[in-house]
Amino acid sequence: MREQLTHAIEDYLKAIYKLSTRHGRATTNLLAERLDVTPASVSGMIKKLSNTDPPLVDYQKHRGVVLTETGEKIALEILRHHRLLELYLHQMLGYPWELVHEEADRLEHVISEEFEERIAEALGHPLHDPHGDPIPTADLQLPPTSTHALYELREGERAVIQRVRDSDPELLAHLSELGLIPQVELVVQGYSEFDHNLTVQIVDGAQTLVLGPRITQQIFVDVIAEII
DSSP: OGGGSOHHHHHHHHHHHHHHHHHSSBOHHHHHHHHTOOHHHHHHHHHHHHTSSSOSEEEETTTEEEEOHHHHHHHHHHHHHHHHHHHHHHHTTOOOTTTHHHHHHHHTTTOOHHHHHHHHHHTTSOSBOTTSOBOOOTTSOOOOOOOEEGGGOOTTEEEEEEEEOOSOHHHHHHHHHHTOOTTOEEEEEEEOTTTOOEEEEETTTTEEEEEOHHHHTSEEEEEEEEOO
C-alpha cells in the first residue's frame, strides 16, 4: 500500500505517530504546528486518511486522531528508514548529529526496502539512531527506550544518557560541545528549587555543568544508582 502514498501523507503518518506516542492522541493544532501547515489543511488530510481503504487513522471530533494498525505499520516503516539514514549519515559519512535529521527527512521517502536492509546490515543492525531514539526492527517492533527526563533527577542520583530530542539543531550542537551525548554517565550534584537548575558531573571527564530546564527536559536517562 505504501507505494500509493504521497510524501505528504507519509509525513502526516509519522507526525501522528510521534504526537500520539507523547500525548495519547494527536490534535489538529499539534499537527498544524509540527508540520507547519494550517489547521484547515490538517482537517482535510485527516478526513482523507480516515477514508482510505483500509483507513490509516481513527479520528474522533474534539479528541484528535490516532493511527490504525495499518497506519502505524506504515509510520514505523518510515521511522525505520529515517533513523537508519540518520545513523548512516552520522557514522559512515561523518555528518554532525545536528544535521542528519533534515537530510534523513528528504531521503526517507525514496529509498527502497533493499537499500534499507543494506544500510542496516552495513551498520550491524543497530537498535538506536545517533540521538538515542529506537530504530524499529525489520519486523517493525520498537526496542525499549527511556522515558525519564534528566529534569526529574535530584542530588545523589547517577544515570546514563540514553537519548535526546532531535528537533532543535542548535541545541544538539550545544549538547555535543558540552559532551552530553548518549551513553555518557552523569552524577547529579545539586538541584536548585528556585530556577530548577541541575548541577551535574560527567563521570569520565570529571567536568561539572550547571544545566537549566531547557536542556534537562530534552535529555532522557536511565538511572543506574543512587549515591548514599
